[in-house]
Amino acid sequence: MTHKFIVNTENVNEYGYRIITEGIDTEQYERNPIVLYYHERARDPKQVVGRVVKLYKENNQLIADIEFDVADEFAATLAGKVERGFIKMASLYADVIETSVDEAMIIP
DSSP: OEEEEEEOOOOTTTSSOOOOOGGGGOOOOSSEEEEEEGOOOSSSSGGGGEEEEEEEEETTTTEEEEEEOSSHHHHHHHHHHTTSSSOOOOOOOOOOOOOOOOOOOOOO
């Protein structure tokens, strides 16, 4: 079973900036599209909880269809929390490589 998550919108985030979806380069990520728990790099096997089976851009959003590794007890627990509505969000870990002060790009 897959679960749909919006991982980026063009809204201003909690850090005070926004990421333009069209500018997100997913090529490297898609070579090994794992889903990590709390952005942690895989120092502990429990941190890899699933994979992205489809990643696409639609209506200025980056959307991921995620499949949890339900053979793993921790990942299965997270999948259950998603299915029952306790976990409703995912987030993107990104390295910002370009910024702009162009008035056309800035929103309140």
